[in-house]
Amino acid sequence: MMKNNIVIPHEHGGWAMVSVPFIIGMLAGHPSWMHVLLFLAWLFLYLASYPFLQALKKRSKRGHLIKWGITYSVIAVLCVLVPLVKHPELFYFAIPLVCLLLVNIWHVKRKAEREMLNDLCALLIFALGGAAAYLIGDGGWDRTMVWVILFNFIYFIGTVFFVKTVFRKRGNQRWFTASRIYHILLLIIPWIVGLPWMTLAYVFALVRAFIYGGKQIRPMKVGILEVVGAVYFLVVTVIVIQMKL
Structure with missing residues (x-):
């Protein structure tokens, strides 16, 4: 949804899905200031995914959507740099996240975002955010x-x-x-x-x-x-x- 040219997700449940698993993972371990940076990175990654996926469907607004997707992505990368340096094992989450995101992209291209498989992949992405929060809180595999x-x-x-x-x-x-x-x-x-x-x-x-x-x-x-x-x-x-x- 666009308000004053700002592109943000409009689904109510998305905000809970991006935050609740993360908070649970953080509190299952030992919270630290590192979680603030990781959460900001996770939040802006979520924000970036929305305009990028929307850009696959809306040609007329593609430039505007991509601009906001890049902006959110840059902020996410800046926020995640320190957590990645301190906890390089976070890189292991990249493989499943990319694979699941590719499934989401495939569904968007087919205009089938409402299919249950697409929802399940998105939910698993959010759950992995909780696992990452647990890992940097002195948690393990x-x-x-x-x-x-x-x-x-x-x-x-x-x-x-x-x-x-x-x-x-x-x-x-x-x-x-x-x-x-x-x-x-x-x-x-x-x-x-x-x-x-x-x-x-x-x-x-x-x-x-x-x-x-x-x-x-x-x-x-x-x-x-x-x-x-x-x-x-x-x-x-x-x-x-x-x-x-």
Whole structure:
């Protein structure tokens, strides 16, 4: 969306997806000033991806979009330099990030951004941001990193199901049923991976899916539900992971 010629993403959920996994990963380790630089780099990388992807679709505004994409990218690179020097292992995240981004680009070129595979790849990118935050907080390539990726990934898949059932897929019984089944499974997955208390982090999402799923809801209310759900998930997840460490 363009306001006063500034290009920024307009999706409510995107801001939660770029920040919540990162904060969880940071708090699962040991927060430091380095996280400020890494988060700014991550934020501006997210901001850069939007105009670049939009430029693939909008020829009339391509120059303006690319200008903002380059601006955001330069800021992201400047912010990430110190974290990369201090933690060169961050380079390992480049390979999966590039591969997932290529899938997003492919979907944009095909004008199929709303396909579930595209959403899943985007969600995994955000979850990897949490893993990177954990790594520079004296974390390792360990079970906690897997938890940070997994729990964020499966939570935001639930938000995708919910949003689709109240907007584009409203009235589609198959999507509504799939959403309910998925949110029930969310309560089971933590038990399978050995962290049963994490079930609590998905209670709000379950209630939201059953009460509001499939109904006509104003976008503002959906946005509020997403924010409340993300904050609830963040707080409970941090508490549970801290208890387990």
